[in-house]
Amino acid sequence: MQCYSFIKTMMILFNFLIFLCGVALLAVGIWVSVDGPSFLKIFGPLSSSAMQFVNVGYFLIAAGAVLFALGFLGCYGAHTENKCALMMFFFILLIIFIAEVAAAVVALVYTSVAEHYLTLVAVQTIKKDYGSQKDFTQVWNSTMEGLKCCGFNNYTDFEESPYFTDNQVFPPYCCFDDVNGTEPCTKKRAEDKPVQGCFKQLLSDVRTNAITVGGVAAGIGGLELAAMIVSMYLYCNLK
Numbered sequence: 001m002q003c004y005s006f007i008k009t010m011m012i013l014f015n016f017l018i019f020l021c022g023v024a025l026l027a028v029g030i031w032v033s034v035d036g037p038s039f040l041k042i043f044g045p046l047s048s049s050a051m052q053f054v055n056v057g058y059f060l061i062a063a064g065a066v067l068f069a070l071g072f073l074g075c076y077g078a079h080t081e082n083k084c085a086l087m088m089f090f091f092i093l094l095i096i097f098i099a100e101v102a103a104a105v106v107a108l109v110y111t112s113v114a115e116h117y118l119t120l121v122a123v124q125t126i127k128k129d130y131g132s133q134k135d136f137t138q139v140w141n142s143t144m145e146g147l148k149c150c151g152f153n154n155y156t157d158f159e160e161s162p163y164f165t166d167n168q169v170f171p172p173y174c175c176f177d178d179v180n181g182t183e184p185c186t187k188k189r190a191e192d193k194p195v196q197g198c199f200k201q202l203l204s205d206v207r208t209n210a211i212t213v214g215g216v217a218a219g220i221g222g223l224e225l226a227a228m229i230v231s232m233y234l235y236c237n238l239k
Contacts, residue, residue, distance in 0.1 A: 019071025029060030131163025
């Protein structure tokens with residue numbers, strides 16, 4: 001009985017923290033959706049590079065809503081000893097865990113396919129919006145400045161873009177020796193000293209920190225498994 005009470009208390013505290021994290025993510029997600037530029041100014045190139053691939057605001061709102069629901073169900077189920085809430089908590093967490101494992105497997109097996117698709121989408125968007133969409137242009141400028149890179153693949157991504165069409169030059173970040181823009185970044189200068197694309201730079205950074213990324217992923221998976229085991233333990237020991 002003493003063991004049961006301890007596990008129940010820990011379950012409530014753990015899910016209360018999840019609940020608070022959900023509230024925080026919801027708040028940040030709404031902030032990013034409403035005022036993206038100020039988010040970029042505070043969090044810098046890391047946030048801007050993420051915004052190339054996902055709509056950070058909506059992603060954070062969705063993640064926050066899931067954590068909010070999980071935290072509430074876990075706290076409510078453990079505190080009131082409600083079997084239905086505990087079972088819902090278990091199944092939602094199980095679905096998330098399976099989705100994460102499936103995503104990891106797909107990412108490992110279909111890396112080249114995903115990279116090809118991502119390249120097509122990103123490059124076409126650059127050619128369409130860079131230089132005409134203020135927020136989009138600012139996001140890319142922050143990314144290129146922070147990561148010391150140029151475009152998604154290289155300077156050729158900016159050909160046919162509104163920026164290149166209007167100025168007949170590439171962004172200054174595409175010329176390795178003149179990031180301050182004192183001289184125009186012409187095609188010849190960009191060819192002479194090519195700057196690596198941002199996608200390859202991001203992949204390089206991820207590989208450099210692979211142990212940290214893997215450790216965090218393993219830790220999250222372990223917490224999810226522990227939470228499922230505890231919720232099922234409480235469920236099975238309820239009268």
